[in-house]
Amino acid sequence: MAQKPQINIIAVVDVIGALSGRTLQNGNLCLVDNGDHSSTGQGTTDLCTFVRPGQVVQWSALAVDLQTPVDIKSITFLGPDGTPSPLGRRDANGESEKLDLEHWAGMVPPFLPPGVPHRYRLELQMYEGEHSVLHVDTPALLRV
Amino acid sequence: MAQQLAIIVLVDIGNALETNTLEGNTYLFDNMKLHGSEGQGTGDLVTAIHGAYWRDGSQATEQVLNWLPYSLGSIPPTVPRSYQSDRARQSDEQALAELEAVTAKAGAPGADPTPELDHIRQVAGRRVKTTRRTRGRLSGQKVLDVTGQVVTEATAAYSYPGPVITDIYGQAVDEKIMYPAEYGSPDLVTDGWYWSATVDSSRPGTYAYTMRIQLHKLVQRGGETLWEPVNLTCESKLLITSEPKRNGFTGAGLGWLPIAPQAAQPQTAQPQTAQPQTAQPQTPQPQTPQSAAPQPGAPQFPQSAGQPQAPATPHS
Amino acid sequence: MPPKPKRDNGPAKRPISITAVVDCVGALATGSVHGNLYLYDTNKAGGSTGLGTEELRTRVRRGDQILWSVLALECEAYTAIDGILIDPEVCEPVRKVYPGTDVAYWIGTIKTDAVQHVPYQIKFRLGSRDEPIVSTLSPSLVG
Numbered sequence: 382m383a384q385k386p387q388i389n390i391i392a393v394v395d396v397i398g399a400l401s402g403r404t405l406q407n408g409n410l411c412l413v414d415n416g417d418h419s420s421t422g423q424g425t426t427d428l429c430t431f432v433r434p435g436q437v438v439q440w441s442a443l444a445v446d447l448q449t450p451v452d453i454k455s456i457t458f459l460g461p462d463g464t465p466s467p468l469g470r471r472d473a474n475g476e477s478e479k480l481d482l483e484h485w486a487g488m489v490p491p492f493l494p495p496g497v498p499h500r501y502r503l504e505l506q507m508y509e510g511e512h513s514v515l516h517v518d519t520p521a522l523l524r525v
Numbered sequence: 526m527a528q529q530l531a532i533i534v535l536v537d538i539g540n541a542l543e544t545n546t547l548e549g550n551t552y553l554f555d556n557m558k559l560h561g562s563e564g565q566g567t568g569d570l571v572t573a574i575h576g577a578y579w580r581d582g583s584q585a586t587e588q589v590l591n592w593l594p595y596s597l598g599s600i601p602p603t604v605p606r607s608y609q610s611d612r613a614r615q616s617d618e619q620a621l622a623e624l625e626a627v628t629a630k631a632g633a634p635g636a637d638p639t640p641e642l643d644h645i646r647q648v649a650g651r652r653v654k655t656t657r658r659t660r661g662r663l664s665g666q667k668v669l670d671v672t673g674q675v676v677t678e679a680t681a682a683y684s685y686p687g688p689v690i691t692d693i694y695g696q697a698v699d700e701k702i703m704y705p706a707e708y709g710s711p712d713l714v715t716d717g718w719y720w721s722a723t724v725d726s727s728r729p730g731t732y733a734y735t736m737r738i739q740l741h742k743l744v745q746r747g748g749e750t751l752w753e754p755v756n757l758t759c760e761s762k763l764l765i766t767s768e769p770k771r772n773g774f775t776g777a778g779l780g781w782l783p784i785a786p787q788a789a790q791p792q793t794a795q796p797q798t799a800q801p802q803t804a805q806p807q808t809p810q811p812q813t814p815q816s817a818a819p820q821p822g823a824p825q826f827p828q829s830a831g832q833p834q835a836p837a838t839p840h841s
Numbered sequence: 842m843p844p845k846p847k848r849d850n851g852p853a854k855r856p857i858s859i860t861a862v863v864d865c866v867g868a869l870a871t872g873s874v875h876g877n878l879y880l881y882d883t884n885k886a887g888g889s890t891g892l893g894t895e896e897l898r899t900r901v902r903r904g905d906q907i908l909w910s911v912l913a914l915e916c917e918a919y920t921a922i923d924g925i926l927i928d929p930e931v932c933e934p935v936r937k938v939y940p941g942t943d944v945a946y947w948i949g950t951i952k953t954d955a956v957q958h959v960p961y962q963i964k965f966r967l968g969s970r971d972e973p974i975v976s977t978l979s980p981s982l983v984g
Contacts, residue, residue, distance in 0.1 A: 397915070448556050481528075481586070482768055487774045488780065488781050510871030533862075552893060554879070567893055597858065600939060611941060
């Protein structure tokens with residue numbers, strides 16, 4: 382079977398629940414993908430998406446409370462020690478207020494070592510304010 | 526996924542009926558304050574709509590507007606949809622039960638049922654007459670006051686029925702910027718009907734539109750109590766902007782995911798416990814090396830998972 | 842020609858309704874209702890001012906009934922008034938529910954003639970947050 386050219390990862394967020402409890406845990410964030418392979422942790426914050434080199438992976442965020450705003454603020458791959466990779470782009474132009482224009486997609490690099498999870502930090506912005514940004518470090522991509 | 530945008534139309538119905546205008550008696554809100562909407566909570570709301578397009582010029586987001594009309598100082602919209610008829614039925618049941626008690630006592634010598642009957646009249650309240658002209662969701666209901674009690678006299682402090690949008694028209698519709706229509710909905714807030722529109726965000730500019738809003742005035746005619754419809758209008762504006770979508774990783778087009786080759790974790794590594802917290806202090810970090818972001822010849826720019834524009838119900 | 846409809850005298854006995862419109866998501870994201878609260882009442886014709894702000898000044902007289910209720914900007918969000926903090930010499934609002942529902946309102950009667958400027962605060966319950974959030978700026982009752 383030909384591999385899918387693109388895998389979509391959707392972050393489904395209970396914005397009011399997450400802001401109320403100030404956490405993406407407790408069911409406030411569900412990650413799901415539509416990959417070909419049997420990704421693990423579907424519907425949890427520990428989604429591990431199985432990918433192949435050259436595939437495009439696209440992330441998007443969706444609020445379960447439909448009219449509340451949620452955008453991806455950043456996706457940063459983590460090193461073996463759990464620290465963010467220096468390769469990530471960080472608000473280069475400072476236009477963080479236009480997160481809705483950002484389209485989070487990239488190709489799986491050919492050099493990605495297979496068989497190990499490459500964890501990433503998914504940072505979500507819900508509305509604006511001191512307590513509006515929450516993140517998880519638990520999801521991962523895994524090259525099969 | 527279509528972005529659901531809400532516009533709340535809060536009407537001071539008492540004052541609007543008194544002065545026969547919605548001007549100064551309508552307060553508008555939307556949930557696009559962060560996108561630059563102005564005049565929240567006033568009669569002069571300008572709703573900002575942030576459009577986006579792909580590099581080939583096609584529209585990248587679906588914006589769906591939903592209008593929610595509310596009444597200031599009436600029974601809130603959060604009570605169940607059947608509240609008016611539930612209260613009417615409850616008061617009927619109570620009156621019947623009391624009537625039965627009076628009837629049982631009526632045979633006793635010297636019994637005067639007048640005070641009890643007076644009380645039953647109070648309990649039974651005042652029902653709005655059904656006529657062909659006023660038939661609809663209000664006909665046959667009883668009049669309630671603002672605390673949900675059934676009202677006996679038409680002069681009492683009754684609660685106005687919520688405002689009803691009956692049309693949305695004007696420049697933004699004539700110029701095909703938005704396509705409004707009224708939809709049925711299973712939700713409990715909007716009485717089963719709501720106005721919704723999809724937006725063409727490809728033509729930036731400010732576009733006005735007009736809402737026709739029906740209010741209801743309680744009148745007595747020929748000894749009957751009737752809700753008389755009063756049609757008024759109010760205006761608002763859409764401010765449409767459109768900008769290109771850009772890649773969150775590269776700031777430009779599609780590239781390789783920014784995973785350092787050495788970033789692979791040992792297989793034994795346990796996922797860290799997530800530590801949700803507020804924004805991390807972030808030190809400036811170098812841009813993705815250009816070599817890692819091959820723009821030309823990159824795969825077809827992926828389309829979003831956007832769905833076609835059938836407006837979803839505004840409420841989950 | 843139908844007989845001219847008789848005007849009702851409804852507003853005379855109607856309580857003054859104060860409606861707090863809350864941007865629940867904004868309040869939760871900032872931890873404050875400041876900038877996320879719009880107050881209105883139904884007594885504009887009687888001289889209330891500051892409608893649409895956090896410092897609504899409601900014109901009242903002795904014997905007036907005041908009814909407070911809340912409206913969420915996001916209709917999915919749970920929003921409720923948890924208390925009205927006001928001088929009990931002036932008004933003692935109590936929580937009531939619409940009969941047969943769990944939808945609440947707060948109601949109280951103005952007890953004194955000498956209302957000049959009585960600031961008060963509103964305590965809100967928002968979303969599933971444990972602690973209530975109290976209004977930052979004070980609305981008031983004025984004579």
